[in-house]
Amino acid sequence: MEKQDLIDLSPVRIFDAATEGGLKAGELGLVTAKKGLGKTSVLVQFAIDSLLNDKHLVHISFDQHSSNVIAWYDSILAEIAKKKHIKISDIAGDIVRERTILNFNQENFTLPKVVATIKALNDGGINVSSIVIDGLDLAKTSKEDLSVMEAFVKDNNMTAWFSYTNEASDIECQLDADKLALFGKVAHLSANGNELFMTVLKPVDAEIRLDSKSTLMTK
Numbered sequence: 775m776e777k778q779d780l781i782d783l784s785p786v787r788i789f790d791a792a793t794e795g796g797l798k799a800g801e802l803g804l805v806t807a808k809k810g811l812g813k814t815s816v817l818v819q820f821a822i823d824s825l826l827n828d829k830h831l832v833h834i835s836f837d838q839h840s841s842n843v844i845a846w847y848d849s850i851l852a853e854i855a856k857k858k859h860i861k862i863s864d865i866a867g868d869i870v871r872e873r874t875i876l877n878f879n880q881e882n883f884t885l886p887k888v889v890a891t892i893k894a895l896n897d898g899g900i901n902v903s904s905i906v907i908d909g910l911d912l913a914k915t916s917k918e919d920l921s922v923m924e925a926f927v928k929d930n931n932m933t934a935w936f937s938y939t940n941e942a943s944d945i946e947c948q949l950d951a952d953k954l955a956l957f958g959k960v961a962h963l964s965a966n967g968n969e970l971f972m973t974v975l976k977p978v979d980a981e982i983r984l985d986s987k988s989t990l991m992t993k
Contacts (some may be wrong), residue, residue, distance in 0.1 A: 776986070777826060777868075777895070778825050779860070780854075780858075780860065780862065781826050781827060783822070783854075783860070784822070784823045784826065784854075784921055784922060785819050785823075785854070785927055785991035785992065786818075786820055786991065787822040788982055788991045788992065788993060789811050789820075789961075789972075789974075789982060789991055792974060792978070792980040792981075792982055793959060793974055793977070793978055793980065794849045794857050794934065794977075794978065795961070797820070797933045797935065797958065797959050797979055798933070798958065799931040799932065799933060799935075800927060800928040800931055800932070800933075801927070801928075801933060801957075801958030801959065802852070802923070802924055802927060802933075802934050802936065802956055802957045802958060802959075803820070803933065803934070803935045803958065803959040803961075804852060804935075804937075804938060804948070804949075804957045804959070804961070805817060805880065805935065805936070805938075805962075805963065805972075806913075806937070806938045806939070806940040806942075806948055806960070806961070806962045807937075807939070807941075807962060807963035807964065808923070808939065808941040809962070811936070811963045811965060812963055812970060812984065812989040813908070813937040813938075813940070813963060814838070814843075814847065814908055814937065815850060815907050815937070815989040815990075816937075816961075816963065816972065816984075816989070816991070817908055817935050817937055818833075818847055818850045818906075819850060819990065819991060820904075820906065821833055821847070821873075821904065821906050821935075821936050822847065822850060822851065822854070822869065824904035824933070825868075825869045825872050825873060826869070828872065829872070829903035829904045830872045830873075830874070830900055830901055830902050830903055830904070831872060831873050831874070831903070831904040831905070831906065831973050832874045832875075832876065832895065832902050832904070832905050832906070833864075833873065833874070833875045833905075833906045833908070834876045834877075834878060834888060834905065834907045834908065834974045835874070835875070835876070835877050835878075835908045836878055836879070836880050836883075836905065836908065836909035836910045836911075837908070837909030838905045838908070839877060839910065840877055843875050843908075844875065845890050849867075850925070850988075851858075851866065851869070853985075853988035853989075853990055854990065856974075856988075856989060857985070857988060858875065862904070863942045868953065874895065874902075876905045877910055880910060880911060880915075884914060884915075884919050885910075885919040885920060885922055886919055886922045886923075888907070888923065889922055889923060889926045892905065892926075893926075899926055901930055901932075902930075903931075903933070904933050905932060905933070905934040906934070906935050906936070907923075907934060907935070907936045908935070908936075908937045909937065910936060910937075911938075911939075912936065912938045912939070912953065913949075915953075917926045917950070917952050917953050917956075918922065918935070920953055921935070921956060922940070923986055924956045928935075936957075937993070940962075942962075943962050943964060943973065944975075945960065945975040945976060948960060948962070948975065954976075957976065958976075958977070959974070959976060959977070960974070960975045960976040961973065961974050961975060961982075962975055963984070968986050969983070969986060970983070970984035970985070970986050970989065971983055971984065972984055972991065
């Protein structure tokens, strides 16, 4: 199976269809949920889709070691392969080569420092196109720092997905309004019994089902 087939079959195509094209270049995206419900899994689905499209991705984790992050990628790739009945071993190496995983501590590493790190990677010859920032406590992140990241992503036509632990399902309760305004796409994960759902809160009102075992986005 060709890489284009994998792109066409990516779970992210479901998100794109529900949100008028998905996260655009220059935009920040946000996935919220209570702890342990699948935020990292969803971010990795977005990340793998970027990698399949030959976009160098930087995955920044504030709450997991690199080995745990790698395990998430391996697990999601395996689930995609099983669900779509495809063989991905031939492109796994390409995905790894286009991926940079970094671990930071929020107590001593702010978003402006993240921007400086990515600029250094670009200056070193790595053309970063996509960013995932997982585990950052956005309640403790200033609007000014978040604005630095938003401006950097916009100026460089990148995309950046964030996760945030928040049980609230209403858009008004996700973040302070001035912070929320910086995000182009906002989605919230929730459970109803054994079923998992992603509710798109911004810019459209849409619901996407997640497979309860694999957490892959599904129709």
